[in-house]
Amino acid sequence: MGKVICVGLGPGDPELMSVRADRILRGARHVAYFCKRGARGQARRIVEGMLPAAAVEHAMEYPVTVEIPVSDPEYNRLLAAFYEDWATRLADLAMGAEVVVLCEGDPFFYGSFMHLHSRLQGRAEIEIVPGITGMSGCWTQTGQPITWGDDVLTVAMATLPEAEITRRARDTDALVVMKIGRNLEKLKRALAAAGTLERAWLIERGTMPGQRVARLAEVAEAPYFSLAVVHGQGRRP
Template identity: 60%
Template sequence: MTTGTIYGVGLGPGAQDLMSVRSDRLIRNAGYVAYFHKAGKTGHARRIVEGMLPENVVELSMAYPVTTEIPFDDPRYKDQLSRFYESSVERLIEIADAGHDVVVLCEGDPFFYGSFMHLYTRLVDRVPVSVVPGITGMSAAWTATGRPVTWGDDVLTVAMGTLPEDLLAERIAQTDALVVMKIGRNLDKVRRALVTAGREDEAWFIEYAAMDEERVTPFREAGQIAPYFSILLIHGNGRRP
C-alpha cells in the first residue's frame, strides 16, 4: 500500500481568494483535513475554508492544550505542547500509513511562525510531507497601508512583541523597515519600546489585514487592546530612482 502524504497548506491572511490555486485544489479535493484551534473554539483556519470542503471529508481537529493560560517560558508550557504535537503526529502518521492524504490547514505561510512547523520536523523523516506556501499576514498588512514597505537597500526586521523591552527597542531603532507581530498582551511594552527608539510617529497599526474587519490607523491612535490579528508596521524610506 502506498503511504499517504501530509500536506501543510498555506491559507494566506484570511480571504479565500488570496489562497494559491494549489491550496484551493488540495482543500476542495481533500479526504482528510486537520486544523489547529483553541479549545472550545472553531479556529480561524477552519473558518477560512468554510464552504470549500467536500461533503464526505473527515475533519481532524487539533485543540491546543494551552495557549496563554501559562507563560511560554514556564516549563509546563513546553512540556504540554510537546506532548500535544507528538500525539497529533502519531494520529497523522496512522492515517498516512493507511494510504490516505491529509491536508493540514495553516494560516498564513506554514513555515512562518506557524504551528505546522512543529509537526513538520516530527513528520519529515517518517512519512511524505509537502508544504504549500501562502501569503503572510504581514504582506497583507503593508498592502493595506497603500505604501511599499521596503525600497532599494532597506533592511526589513520582523520582531516579536514577546521580546524583552530593551531588545525590542534596540531592534526598532536599528532597522529601516519593521514588522512587529504577536503584540496582544505586549501592547504597552511595544509602545514604550517605540518611544525609546524614537519612532512612534512612524508606526502604523493594522488589524485584521485582508479580512472584513480590516482597520489601518497611526499607532499613536491605536486603542488599549491589540486583537490577535494585529501587526505594527514601519515603512522603509530607502534608495529609489
C-alpha cells in the same frame, strides 16, 4: 508511508489563496487544523464552503495558549506532548488517505505546522504549499511599500523584552512586529524610545472581515490577529 500536505491559506482573504491550495482543499478527504479548545479556529474559518461535504475534519486543540507564560517549563512540556501526539495521529491517518493540514499565512513562517514537520520526518511524506504571509497581506493594506532600495526589514515579536524591541527598531530601516495583544503598551514605549512610534501603523485582521488600519500611537488595544509595521524610507530613483 502516507502523505501529509500542509496548505498555506494566505493572510485571511480566501481569494488570496493559491490555485494549488484551492485545488487540494476541494479534493481533501481528511482535514486537520489548529484551534483553541472549544473554538473553530481561524484557519478553518478561512476555508468555509470550500471543503468537500464528505471530508473528515480533525480539530487539533491546543492544550494551552495564554493560560501560563511561555517561560514556564510546563508550557513547553504540554505543547511538546501535543505535537508528538498529533504527529503520530496524522502519520497513522495518512496511511489510509492523504491528510491536509490547514495553516494561516505561510507554513514555514512562524507557522505551528513546523513543530509537526520536524516530528513527521521519516514517518510520512510531506508536502508544503506556500502561502502569502500575513505580514505582506497586512502591510499592503496601508497603501505604502514596506521597503525601498537597500532598506533592511526586521521581523520581531512583541513578546521580546522592551529593551530588545527598542534595539531592533533602532537598528533597522523597516519593521514588522507580530504577537502584539497584551504587549501593546510595551511595544508603544519601545518604538517611542526608538523614535519610530509616529511612523508605526497597526493592522488588525488584515484582508479579513472587520479589518482596521490605524496609527499605532492612537490604538488602545490590539487582538492576536494584528501586527504593527514601520515603513522603510530608503533609496529611490
